[in-house]
Every structure is written in structure tokens, then in C-alpha cells.
Amino acid sequence: MIGIDLGLKQRTSLAMTPSLRQAIGFMALSNIDLSARLADLTLDTSVLKTSVGPVSEDWLTLMRQIAPPPSTIHRQPPEIHLGPGGSDTDRIPLADAGLIAHVEAQLPLLVRDSKDRRIAQIFLLYLEPSGWLAGTVSEIATEAGCSLQRAEAVLRQLQSAEPTGLFARSLAECLALQAEEEGLLTPPFAELLRNLPLLAAGEMEALAVACGCDRTEVLTMARCLRQLNPKPGAAFDQGTPTMGRAADLILRRDGDGWLLELNAQTVPVLRLETGAEAPPDAMTEARGLIQAIERRHATVLTVATEIIARQDGFLRGKSPLAALTINDLASATGLHRSTVSRVTAALSLSLPSRTLGLRTLLSASAPAARQQEEPLSVQAVLERMRALVQAEDRANPLTDDALAKLLLPEGAALARRTVAKYRAIAGIPARSARRRLA
Structure with a gap:
């Protein structure tokens, strides 16, 4: 007799909702291509509002702070070195001419001492279009030929410039200067500024514990925080055209760490119009589209944050690229490797000195010794x-064998054929050709 055994087996699967399908499609688009895709869609402008460009109240969700690894030493010295008291008249300021002129007009009131005013001019050369400082105070002191204490005293005077927040060295300092002026800088608010990554991640309970207050007070402080301007110098940016395609992500120094942001000049942000009334289907569609865009932005920042944290030494110019693959990123972020592949293939990152694709920050590992x-x-x-x-x-x-032996103590176990392959990739001629060229 044949017995029939019936049983139940539980299996979980991800439901591919329209919003999720849309978000996945958006992953493979750069910011500019995403804006073009949204322009092609038939959007109900009475319900949805699209914004690109100036800083909005959504700025916090478009940024990620990245802490330096514990072993990170302070920044490398600047590329331009001048003698004590020297000046570089050929050097082009980083900030827009309008911002520079605006600050220079305030200098007689901000910095009374004429000798200190010369130091202030060096600070102006390091002022970014955002209004932040691009260098450390020690770098500027070296270039100005003055003591660190004197440079810090000049910086404190410059930080009184209007609009408030100019000459900040980090996001937290920029916001703290504005919060102090607005009378918001209470001890809990100061803790909020020290824990911005928790706020960006929506960890309100953890934030309440860190600030020593309840959730309601945290939400109130967060609303006040969003009214502050993380880029006080951006209003003076004349939009000088740059060569090539605009980067999707911008990476800048934030104290000893990094601040990563989606390029506000190219990234589209959607929101529901206040008081909008529309049929339920239209509202559902609008909310789904907003959710898809927000999911895309969050995923892009998550992937890029992991890459930057892993390649910190390379980005600081202290070491070559670390071994990092798409599978490594997928494992670290909990995302599917196809999602990581789409993001790294589509997006570019602007560094202080150059722009490169995210994919160029990945590298396979060599056989380990x-x-x-x-x-x-x-x-x-x-x-x-x-x-x-x-x-x-x-x-x-x-010889290739000799190269393999020299690389072995450094941790790479390469066969002669692998050395020959890597040598070709590196553009190094064979031994016989190098001997002929000697």
C-alpha cells in the first residue's frame, strides 16, 4: 500500500511591488538620467512637486557622514607649499567670486588687525563654494607663516561672517554656528548635532537616549535642524559651467571623516504638494513614486558609503586600492549583488581633485600568500x-619569476603566468624588451 504524506512547507519571498520594480529601475540611472526619466513620466503637478538645485528641507536625507577608521592619521599636507609668510598670487580661490567678494567686504569689521587680515586672505583661498573650509587650520597656518593659535583666533573672527555658517570645518560645526545664533544650541541640541548619523537613519529612540530627552523633543529639534542651511555659501554660486558630465555624488572632508552627498544640482527630489486633493488612485501612484525615488537615493548612499569607508586610505592618498568586489559590498550592505552592480556602474563620485566612477573604486583580490x-x-x-x-x-x-619571489613576502602568491598577465595589464614590457630599451 502506498502512503501519501502531506505536509506544509513555509517559504518566504519578496513581493515585487510596482514601487519596488520602479526603484530597481531607477538604480541603474545617473541623477541626470533619472531627472530625464521623471520628465518623461506624466506627473500630476497638482499633487507632486519636483525640485532640483537649491538646498531644501530634505538635505539631511541626501547626506551621509562617514567616520574615519580608528587608525586614520590626520590629513595629508596640501599639495602647494609656500615658505613662511609666503603667498600664492596665481592660486585660484575655490569659492565663487561672488562669495569671495561678499566676505572681503566684511573683513574690515570681522578682522581688525591688518596683519591678521593677511592670514584671513589665506583662509579665503581655502573657502569652498559651499562655504566650508577645504583645508585644516594647521595647513592654513603653515601657508600663512603664523602659529596655529593665531590662525585659530582669525578663524573664530571669520566665523562671525554673514551668512552664519561660513568657514565651518564640518557639517556639525556649520549647523552649530547657526543654531547658536538662533538660540537653539541647548545641550540636547548639541548632542543631536554629534549624532547626525542616527537622525539620518531615523533611529529616534537611540537619539532620544543620546540627547537625554523624549522622542517628542527629538522630533521638535529635528524640525528646527532641517530649517538650518548646511551650505551657506551656495547662494553665491553663479553656476559656472564645468567640463564633462556633472558628478552624481560629492565627497568632501568633514572634520577627520567624510561627508557624502547626492549632488543637489542634479538629483531630483519629489514631494506631495501641501493640501493637494486628488483621486485615491492618483495619490497612491504619487506616494509610490516618491517612495521609489527615496529608496533609490538611500540605496545609492548606502553603497557609496560602504565603498568610501573601505577605500579610506586610497582616498586620502596613503595606500593603493583595497580589495573590494561587488559581492563584498552586497554582503556588507545586505543588498542583492545586481543592485550593487547597477549603482556602481551608473554613478560617478566627485572628489576634491577629480571625478571618477564608483566602479573604479573596486578591485579584485590577488592570490594571497x-x-x-x-x-x-x-x-x-x-x-x-x-x-x-x-x-x-x-x-x-x-624576470617574471624574480618578480613573483619579491612579491611573495608582501602577501601576494603569484604564479609566473599570473605575473606575466599582471605585467601586461600594468603596461610593463617583457624582460627582453626592457633590456633592449636600457
Whole structure:
């Protein structure tokens, strides 16, 4: 007799809602392409409002603060070094001419001492279009040929400039200057500024504990915070055209860490019109579209934040790229690898000195010499190979076997054929060709 065994098996699956499908499609678009896609959609303007450009109340959700790793040493010295008391008359200020002129008009009132005013001019060279300082006070003191204490005293005077928040060294300092002027800088508000990542993540309970107040007070402070301007210098930006396509993400220094933001000049933000009345279907569709855009923005920031945290040494110019793959990012963020692939392929990142694609910050790992060792990235191995070849005896160039032996103690276990492949990728000629060129 044949028995039939019936049983129930529970299985979970992700429902592919229209909002989710839309958000996934948005992942593969740059900010500019996303704006174009929204323009192609038939949006009910009586219900939805699209904004691109000036800082809005949504600025906090479009930024992420990234703390430096514990071992991070303070920033590298600036590329331009001048003697004590020197000046660089050919150097172009970072900020827009309108912002520079606005601050210069206030200098006689802000900085009374004529000698200190010369130091203030050096600070102006480091003023970003956002109104923040692009360098550390120690860097500026070195360039101005003065003591650190004197430079800090001049900075305190400059931070009295209008609009409030100029010459801040970090997001928290920029907001604190404005909060103090508005009479908002109570001890709980100061704690709120020290815990902005919790606010951006919506961790209201944890934020209430950190601030020593209840959830209602946290929400009240958060509403006040959103009225402050994280970029007080942006109003003076004349929109000088730049060569090439505008970056989707902007990375700038924030104290000893980083501040990552979606480019406000290109990223579209949707919101429901206040008091809008429309049929239920239209409201549902509008909310779904807003949710899809917000999900896209949050995912982009999550992926980019993980990349920047992993490549901190490279971004500071202290080390080559670390080994980092799409699978590593997917595992760290909890996102599907296809989502990570879409984001890294589509978006670009603006650094203080250049703009590059997110995908260029990824690198496969080279075969490790020891299993427990942190693997070197392929890019790190290529750079090391170039350095070894640069220092070799031109009359007796290194063989591929010799290169493999030299790389082994540094943690890369490469076969001769792998060395030959990497050498070709690095643009290094074969041994015989290098000997002919000697």
C-alpha cells in the first residue's frame, strides 16, 4: 500500500511591488538620467512637486557622514607649499567670486588687525563654494607663516561672517554656528548635532537616549535642524559651467571623516504638494513614486558609503586600492549583488581633485600568500610591480619569476603566468624588451 504524506512547507519571498520594480529601475540611472526619466513620466503637478538645485528641507536625507577608521592619521599636507609668510598670487580661490567678494567686504569689521587680515586672505583661498573650509587650520597656518593659535583666533573672527555658517570645518560645526545664533544650541541640541548619523537613519529612540530627552523633543529639534542651511555659501554660486558630465555624488572632508552627498544640482527630489486633493488612485501612484525615488537615493548612499569607508586610505592618498568586489559590498550592505552592480556602474563620485566612477573604486583580490592574511588588491600588486621594475637594474631586468619571489613576502602568491598577465595589464614590457630599451 502506498502512503501519501502531506505536509506544509513555509517559504518566504519578496513581493515585487510596482514601487519596488520602479526603484530597481531607477538604480541603474545617473541623477541626470533619472531627472530625464521623471520628465518623461506624466506627473500630476497638482499633487507632486519636483525640485532640483537649491538646498531644501530634505538635505539631511541626501547626506551621509562617514567616520574615519580608528587608525586614520590626520590629513595629508596640501599639495602647494609656500615658505613662511609666503603667498600664492596665481592660486585660484575655490569659492565663487561672488562669495569671495561678499566676505572681503566684511573683513574690515570681522578682522581688525591688518596683519591678521593677511592670514584671513589665506583662509579665503581655502573657502569652498559651499562655504566650508577645504583645508585644516594647521595647513592654513603653515601657508600663512603664523602659529596655529593665531590662525585659530582669525578663524573664530571669520566665523562671525554673514551668512552664519561660513568657514565651518564640518557639517556639525556649520549647523552649530547657526543654531547658536538662533538660540537653539541647548545641550540636547548639541548632542543631536554629534549624532547626525542616527537622525539620518531615523533611529529616534537611540537619539532620544543620546540627547537625554523624549522622542517628542527629538522630533521638535529635528524640525528646527532641517530649517538650518548646511551650505551657506551656495547662494553665491553663479553656476559656472564645468567640463564633462556633472558628478552624481560629492565627497568632501568633514572634520577627520567624510561627508557624502547626492549632488543637489542634479538629483531630483519629489514631494506631495501641501493640501493637494486628488483621486485615491492618483495619490497612491504619487506616494509610490516618491517612495521609489527615496529608496533609490538611500540605496545609492548606502553603497557609496560602504565603498568610501573601505577605500579610506586610497582616498586620502596613503595606500593603493583595497580589495573590494561587488559581492563584498552586497554582503556588507545586505543588498542583492545586481543592485550593487547597477549603482556602481551608473554613478560617478566627485572628489576634491577629480571625478571618477564608483566602479573604479573596486578591485579584485590577488592570490594571497597566507590564507589568514588580508588579500592585496590587484591594483595594489600592479602598483608594486611598477615600483619594482622602476628600481631594477636596467642592464639586468627582473624576470617574471624574480618578480613573483619579491612579491611573495608582501602577501601576494603569484604564479609566473599570473605575473606575466599582471605585467601586461600594468603596461610593463617583457624582460627582453626592457633590456633592449636600457
